[in-house]
Amino acid sequence: MRRSPKPCHMAGAAVLSVLLAACGGTAPTGTPGATAYTMSAGTPPPKGDIASFTWALYAEPPGLDYIHAFDYPQNMILANVCESLMRWTPELTMEPGLATKVTNPDAKTFVYTIRPGVKFHGGGEMTADDVVYSIRRHLDPALGSYWNKALDNVESVTKTGPMQVTVTLKRPDALFPQWMATSAGTVVSAKAAEAMGKRFGTADGGVDCTGPFTLGTWTKGQSIELDRFDGYWGKRAKAGKVTFRFIPDVATRTATMTTGETDGGYLITPDSYTRLESSGKGKLYFGKSLTTVSLSVTNLKGAVGDVRVRKALMLALDRQGFLKTGLGGVGTLSGAPAARDAWQGAPAATVDAAYDGLAPASRDVEQARRLIQEAGATGKKVVVATSPIGPDVSLLATAVQAAGTEIGLDVELKTIAPDAYTALFSDPTAREAVDLFPNTYYLSITDPLASYSVFRSGDFENYSGFSDPAYDALFDQATAEYDPAKRAELTARLQKMETEQALWIPVAEWPTTMFLNNRITGAPTTIAYMYYPWAADVGAAG
Structure with missing residues (x-):
């Protein structure tokens, strides 16, 4: 949607066209009448693993560098590849992520205890140095982070122990700890990011993070594949592979879901509700969206x-x-x-x-x-x-x-x-x-x-x-x-x-909208998919 914590509204035309060719979040439609709907807290838990599933996405991400991830395509993918110090949950609450604990000894200090034994996709274990490097990238004006407004009050980010990072604020800020569950708190391999330079986050360079999936093949203009990361520190993903297909046209995107060519998608447009509900191929869900x-x-x-x-x-x-x-x-x-x-x-x-x-x-x-x-x-x-x-x-x-x-x-x-x-x-x-x-x-x-x-x-x-x-x-x-x-x-x-x-x-x-093919289940129904590793929860429905 159209909003941004920095001097740049990233939900631009692409997003605007998502919700019925109108997001920006625009919310498009062509539906002449009201649709009966029920808000769902979640979807049924999966009954087993699945080899792969395919997800329809309205646009290709311009890049996957987390400091520039402030729109649906980037975040929906990165949420499964990269992780933050804290984690947004499907219920839109917050829990520990790459930090096992955070303390607030005074109004301007946050001390994060870093989770031990977390492996990067490219090899090596995450350290406090990686955390410091990752947050400081947002503070470098030369890089133009889209999250700079979220970190406006940060005075310093320092390593204060082997697995401890302390953030000192210029003034008290109750929103700061919450931003650490978004891309503002993402942690990447400092070594890999430095080595990739300007290629970091691109199809030619990739990313090196800690999430349940690794970035696989990126076919420009067509798709991005994610592969299950077997060295993941947390709950193992139920799908071996996720393929995101870029389908800008609303009618075509909807058609792929009704035929089973794709297994689902978020940001379903109002003019597609009736067609999807009557397809018999799956179920349309509505959830919290903020x-x-x-x-x-x-x-x-x-x-x-x-x-x-x-x-x-x-x-x-x-x-x-x-x-x-x-x-x-x-x-x-x-x-x-x-x-x-x-x-x-x-x-x-x-x-x-x-x-x-x-x-x-x-x-x-x-x-x-x-x-x-x-x-x-x-x-x-x-x-x-x-x-x-x-x-x-x-x-x-x-x-x-x-x-x-x-x-x-x-x-x-x-x-x-x-x-x-x-x-x-x-x-x-x-x-x-x-x-x-x-x-x-x-x-x-x-x-x-x-x-x-x-x-x-x-x-x-x-x-x-x-x-x-x-x-x-x-x-x-x-x-x-x-x-x-x-x-x-x-x-x-x-x-x-x-x-x-x-x-x-x-x-x-306007609530979150999602369609799931009958063969899969487990995806959250809320806007948590922007920062929560939702694809790891998707598995076989039967």
């Missing part, structure tokens, strides 16, 4: 600079209609940028209170018209970006135009080519000519505070240029709070401040 579809505000100097106009659009927008036509009826209406599933560890009462009354119960066109009139915005122009990149983008933009026109605004749709749409997330000049654009956003950690970092003064993803010292101070206070319950209370206050300003106009929450 993904929201919203409209991002990019211009506070124009008509939408008045919060009454933004709230009027929220009241007039047919969000239920978009959920049905744009997302195939799969999802729930959203009242805030952060998905409810992101609030892991937060008291239920805090979460309920944080969302109480946020989402309009229904459209209220008359109230919306009154707000437009009060703002003196009747007849004023609002430019909304749209793109043929996918129905979720185009249908949402069209819905905004209809809503705005109905309440007295002059809404113009500005069509942007699919390959240029991603520039909206990384290039301020690309946003100069628009007031709003559809944005599907997912989190890489299970903490809603990460969603609200984008509204801080000067943040790269603060597309509107919003600035409020009180908001910044509250965000800093929440970031420095290590107690989950207390941090949740502070985050709820941040959410209230943001929603009162309506800097993003929330539309819907």
